[in-house]
Amino acid sequence: MRKKVYLDYSATTPMKKEVLDEMLPFFNVQFGNPSSIHSFGRDNKTAVAKAREQIAKTINAASDEIFFTAGGSESDNWAIKGVAYALKEKGKHIITSKIEHHAVLHTCQYLEKEGFEVTYLNVDAYGLISLEELKAAIRPDTILITIMFANNEIGTVEPVKEIAAMAKAHGITFHTDAVQAYGNLPIDVKELGIDLMSISAHKVYGPKGIGALYVKKGTKLHPLIHGGAQEKKRRAGTENVPGIVGFGKAAEMAFEDLEGHMESLISKRDRLIQELKERIPFMHLNGHPTKRLPGNVNICIQFIEGEALLLSLDMVGIASSSGSACTSGSLDPSHVLMAIGLTHEVAHGSLRITIGDFTTDEDIDYVIQQLPPIVDRLRQMSPLFEKVKGGN
Amino acid sequence: MRKKVYLDYSATTPMKKEVLDEMLPFFNVQFGNPSSIHSFGRDNKTAVAKAREQIAKTINAASDEIFFTAGGSESDNWAIKGVAYALKEKGKHIITSKIEHHAVLHTCQYLEKEGFEVTYLNVDAYGLISLEELKAAIRPDTILITIMFANNEIGTVEPVKEIAAMAKAHGITFHTDAVQAYGNLPIDVKELGIDLMSISAHKVYGPKGIGALYVKKGTKLHPLIHGGAQEKKRRAGTENVPGIVGFGKAAEMAFEDLEGHMESLISKRDRLIQELKERIPFMHLNGHPTKRLPGNVNICIQFIEGEALLLSLDMVGIASSSGSACTSGSLDPSHVLMAIGLTHEVAHGSLRITIGDFTTDEDIDYVIQQLPPIVDRLRQMSPLFEKVKGGN
């Protein structure tokens, strides 16, 4: 079989075998509804409680502060709309950034149509927000600040602790989308002062279709999904027991040796960046060199276009992405790359390579070997490169 | 091992082996994000499209009218809030019934707090709404009628076609919660005239945490979960590929021989009702005798309390429920049993036995054998029964 190298861990991760093994009995043996009184259901209540505890532990939360959802997008929608509607008598102003995931951005844009006001903070060339700009944006009617923990495209890690402190000082609820950060960076919600935090299982070797929202005790929040009494009446719907159990296991495993995981990824990441820089002219790194997700490499390769790059890499078995996986349906250059000040031309040549627990040194070598000739080939075809060569 | 007889199919169903087999590769082999361009993702796009087609076929919909959600509750919330907010300039009045699932009722109650007006239609002793009352409730500002296809507690099947026709005649969007009906009754959305319909996989031997909303082409509806471009930009979030694939397979299987499935359940259901009636005095059937879900038996056994009944049945390995599984967290008698006019005392003695594809004739025999002595034992302890005996 052709060599296959998966390097799109930020889009989604393969589920670990141990996670699947934990889930299997809950599909058709211990399959009861956890709300049921009988033995088929009772056992599942226990299983759900265990998973909640497993996840709570990883972020230093109490287990009754963890609420299961169907994924990161639902968590983001719930947090933002939930706070907006719960506090709309107090104020209708929300602060976010220009580089949020669409689950945050489009939710904020929706709320604008519904009569809320939203400030979208700028970011610098690294993708970092400015605390001064944040401070200046705060108004008496600001009810929510939602800034992502780490960016899914360029990997930049935001100053969450400082943002949280500023929110707290002004009595404003603070939500952070930690879908990419969770499992890749240490997160202590108490120490950081986070009120609401979104996470998603499929980014940490767990199943798709399950996520969670951390809700600090006492946080005012309307439900997004009303109905049955599940999740302490805050999120209705028969519990996705296998998903929840899998998420619990995946969370536990992700934090067994977070340090080791980070070190390993960072060393591969930095080697890849370094070697590519040496081999590919007119290429540069997007995002911050050190305040960055351990597994994220995001580069712009000038004079060629990202999709052509992805296809060419795919032909040699390398799976990567250009901009957020979620936005690949659109042809506009990524809003994140625009926000850090890239021109359209340059942004079109972006390539995101994200590495994870199954990435080997050989995989990195393979990319280092395969990418430069692909770049060459595409540049030879590019009328933009022509001019540069001419100028040489 | 102790005998175990699962008779709570309306709460949830065990997943069929064929369904699990279809899902397995998508957890860690073909695990890519369907939005990705590379081969890991592309294949999954195809898998999702196939499942959508499988489901669409079962209800005579086009496959681009099927939108995946995280379950029945999300579908209900999406349909109701989605229409309410999309049409709020046109009107703010919604019509529903008193016996809806909490996913509908609590959503409506929430909308009342947000400035909408809701009419809750009465039902008769069988749980049927009155078309006259519905007609009288329609106002110029009515934007949505949401009436369930079949009730989850008492199994009564509502006159969906007539309701849809009335909604259409008045230019009102019609949503139906078919979570219980789907896979148990024939449903042709075109013939019935349904605009929006909620379904859930785990009620038809599919996985938990996945559902769908049928949205007739052209229906005005805001998203509930904003974000990425998935589901044609109407429902964001990385697709739960294994869940979707499993739902597709389960749907296909459920409709392979719907007639046979219905006949088999109805014959077991009616035998159970008949035999219990002959053995247990002061017992009666809730819901309609024939306009009823094939697998639903719901009885009230006077002078005893439902939970005690459930626990006693559980001790002999029989899993059943008393009122909706979702409401078992609460101690109030079920709103459905109240709506059909039962007194509190009687409602407290309700027992729901729901049968499904793995139920055997021996299972029915076992209930017929086990239930009467349990009822006897509990009645011997009951101060309410004392008086009745005295009067004998």
Place this chain on the structure above:
Amino acid sequence: MYSDKVMDHFMNPRNVGEIENADAVGQVGNPKCGDIMKMYLKIEDGVIVDVKFKTFGCGSAIATSSMATEMIMGKTIEEALNLSNKAVAEALDGLPPVKMHCSVLAEQAVKSAIYHYAEKNGLYFKELEGFDPDADEDHHHDEESCHI
């Protein structure tokens, strides 16, 4: 959900039944709320020499009734009046929070029986001061408020 002790007292309740010519009978609870406890006492020289109960209610209502009868059997009236709902719940290795009201009912069923006994026999027990045997019924004017 329930401890083994609760399940044992539910499946094998002690002292179920009635006492003919009981010296004291008390009933608390309300069928609307899904639980009624009726307690029968035989009292000799201020000591409870026999006790029986009948209960309409959930598993924990039956179990707490059973446990309460065991705990007051052979005790003096004063001792029985000092039986607290917490003691009953603890003797059962605990109850789920939503079911604690059942233990309250058990305590009140005992008190109610002794209250009527005291009334009939012109006795005074300071433990009964402030006890209103009908209080439970009053709670339920508002049907929504069963088991607060």
Place this chain on the structure above:
Amino acid sequence: MYSDKVMDHFMNPRNVGEIENADAVGQVGNPKCGDIMKMYLKIEDGVIVDVKFKTFGCGSAIATSSMATEMIMGKTIEEALNLSNKAVAEALDGLPPVKMHCSVLAEQAVKSAIYHYAEKNGLYFKELEGFDPDADEDHHHDEESCHI
């Protein structure tokens, strides 16, 4: 996503390159929008005897450029002007709907080259009536509207 034909023309594009002293050169597209096609023609006696292209763009942009060059090679100018974007897309066994604009670009690159050739040589082709070689640029005043 792409047909095998598209992938073949993307991975092994025909006629990539430049023609020195080309008789006709046309360029369409906009780097802002992520695609530029540049087409070089060698024309003898009204017949296209050589054609090369360079393209900055996605897989289908490269593939349609390649296919378009193959389709006009050896054709008369009039035949080349009659090349429709649909024909290019069909020759590639179809394109995904979001990628149809690439085939439009290919058609326009050919037209643009011939337009400049006609201008230079004072020729008239009725097929070019209404064709504006800069139309594509104009579309993009609004940056949001790439690839409408």
